[in-house]
Amino acid sequence: MPFGKSPRPRSERTLTLGTYLRTLRDAPKGLRSRFASRLFPDLFRKSVRSEAETCDFETLDDYEPRYRRLAQLLDRPEKTPPPDELAFLGSIEGYAGRAGTINLGDCLFLTAFISILAPYRAIEIGTFGGFSAAVIAAAIRRQHPDEKRVLVDTIDRNTHSVLERDKPVGFLLDDMFPAFAEAVRIHAPAESGIVREFAGRDEIEFAFVDADHQHPRPLLDLVRLGPFLRAGAWVVFHDIRLGTHTAEKGDLESLAFGAPFGAEWFFQDWPFRKISGGNIGAVQVPADKSAMVAPALRLMKRPFEVTPGNEARRDRRALHQSLVELW
Numbered sequence: 001m002p003f004g005k006s007p008r009p010r011s012e013r014t015l016t017l018g019t020y021l022r023t024l025r026d027a028p029k030g031l032r033s034r035f036a037s038r039l040f041p042d043l044f045r046k047s048v049r050s051e052a053e054t055c056d057f058e059t060l061d062d063y064e065p066r067y068r069r070l071a072q073l074l075d076r077p078e079k080t081p082p083p084d085e086l087a088f089l090g091s092i093e094g095y096a097g098r099a100g101t102i103n104l105g106d107c108l109f110l111t112a113f114i115s116i117l118a119p120y121r122a123i124e125i126g127t128f129g130g131f132s133a134a135v136i137a138a139a140i141r142r143q144h145p146d147e148k149r150v151l152v153d154t155i156d157r158n159t160h161s162v163l164e165r166d167k168p169v170g171f172l173l174d175d176m177f178p179a180f181a182e183a184v185r186i187h188a189p190a191e192s193g194i195v196r197e198f199a200g201r202d203e204i205e206f207a208f209v210d211a212d213h214q215h216p217r218p219l220l221d222l223v224r225l226g227p228f229l230r231a232g233a234w235v236v237f238h239d240i241r242l243g244t245h246t247a248e249k250g251d252l253e254s255l256a257f258g259a260p261f262g263a264e265w266f267f268q269d270w271p272f273r274k275i276s277g278g279n280i281g282a283v284q285v286p287a288d289k290s291a292m293v294a295p296a297l298r299l300m301k302r303p304f305e306v307t308p309g310n311e312a313r314r315d316r317r318a319l320h321q322s323l324v325e326l327w
Contacts, residue, residue, distance in 0.1 A: 012049050012271075015042035015294045023297050027320045035320075038327055042294050049271040056278045057108035060090060067112045073275055074234075079116045082142045092135070095176070100163045101131040102210070102238060102280070109277035110208065110236060114139035117234060119205035120147060125192050125221045126211030126238075127156035128163075130170035133184045134177035136208060141183060151183040153198060155190050157211070192224040193318070199228040210238035214305035215262035216315055222266070223296055223322040226289055233285045240267040240281045260305055269299050289326045296323055 020039055027035050055070045057063065063086060071079040089104075089111060097103035102110070114122070114136060122136050133154040140151045156169045164171070169188045173181040187194055192211075195204075207229065209221050222235060229235070243261035267274065272291075273284040286292065300319060304312045 010049050010051075011046050014045040014047045015039060015297070017043060019294075019297050019301065022301070023320075026316060028317055031320055031324055034324055034327075038290075039294065039297075047271065047291070047294075050273050052267070052274045052276040052281065054276050055109070056276075057105045057112065059104075060086060060093065060108070063089070063108055063112070066108070067115070070109075070112050070275070071116050074113075074116050076116050081112075081115060085111065085115060085139075085142060088138055088142075092131075095131070100128045100161065102135075105278060106238065106280040107132075107135055109280050110135060111139045113234065113236060113282060114206060115143060117206055118143040120144060121150070121204065121206075122152050123195060123199070123204055123207040123225060123228075124152055124154040125207070125209045125225075127154040127169045127186055127188060128210075129161055129167075129172040130154070130177070130184065130186070131172050132208060132210060132238075133170065133186075134173055134180045137180040137183040138177070141180065150185045151180075153185050153187060153195075155192055155194060155211075156186070156188040157191055159189050192221040193322075195225055195228050201227050202230050204229050205233050207233070207235045208238070209235060209263075212306075213239050213242055213260035213262045215260070215265055215302055216300060216304055216319060217306065218263045218266045219296060219299055220315055220319055220322070222283075223292070223319060223326070226285070226292060226322070227325045229285050229289075231285060231287045231289060234282045235285065236280060236282045237263050237267055238280050239263045240276070241279045245279065262305060265302055266299065269295065271295050293323050293326055 020043055023035050024032050053073055055066060055073060057066045064081060067081050071077055093104055096107050124133050127133060133152050137151045158169055161167045161169060170186045173184055207225055209218055211221060218237060240263050243259045243264045246259035267281050270283045272286045275282045306312055306315055
């Protein structure tokens with residue numbers, strides 16, 4: 001339903017007693033008293049949960065009407081695509097959707113989002129070949145043609161492409177997008193927590209997360225970005241239906257290795273404003289960023305998809321340590 005109506009929000013308990021007690025049990029000892037005191041009032045509160053609004057992009061032919069729809073959802077009805085935006089998107093149409101790149105519909109959604117919001121800078125988690133970083137940089141540059149500084153900081157845990165081992169992360173920037181290579185700064189090998197080294201608190205207006213989709217990694221990426229995102233900022237997540245799509249297709253090889261539902265669960269459970277574009281979607285950071293803590297703790301009830309043992313314990317500790325920074 002690409003032009004779906006905005007669903008009515010619904011009320012729910014902000015924090016259950018079970019989640020509260022589990023948090024006090026699992027949090028690092030030095031943080032338990034802080035969680036106990038800050039979370040206690042949430043046991044007696046109710047909050048409003050929003051359902052996703054929808055705006056799917058499919059082809060270049062429907063880009064402009066979908067753009068107008070998205071502009072209305074983002075409260076910027078006056079926005080229109082720059083004259084050369086469709087030409088750029090047409091130039092990458094044949095490459096979008098190849099291994100390691102997002103497909104054309106997702107490119108259209110991502111480009112329109114940035115075009116409408118017109119941020120001066122973006123963060124990307126998950127560089128791969130650098131295709132989406134270039135798409136983001138191009139969209140920002142069209143909104144701010146005189147901006148010469150770094151437009152996109154992109155972060156990846158690997159030094160080399162997971163699909164083409166002989167090539168470094170971000171190799172497509174030089175191969176396909178030399179005009180934007182200097183606008184993108186690659187941080188590799190690194191994790192999302194490195195954002196504190198190059199971004200100030202409440203500075204970032206837009207981020208794109210397309211890295212490890214295993215739960216709780218997408219949640220951890222968002223929580224680590226949280227202190228550096230502006231209140232009201234938007235974060236786009238890729239593969240928000242990856243697990244379901246894999247199961248529906250009956251991809252036995254993928255199912256055998258475990259189809260990751262992390263991004264899908266995160267998007268489904270996000271209680272604040274969100275917009276779905278199919279397998280890509282955006283969530284909005286609430287005005288009070290501390291309101292993100294209770295929903296994150298609820299989501300941590302789901303079984304972690306990362307390797308049990310040290311990895312799961314490490315991620316749980318990192319989540320608790322990052323969540324307290326939102327208060």
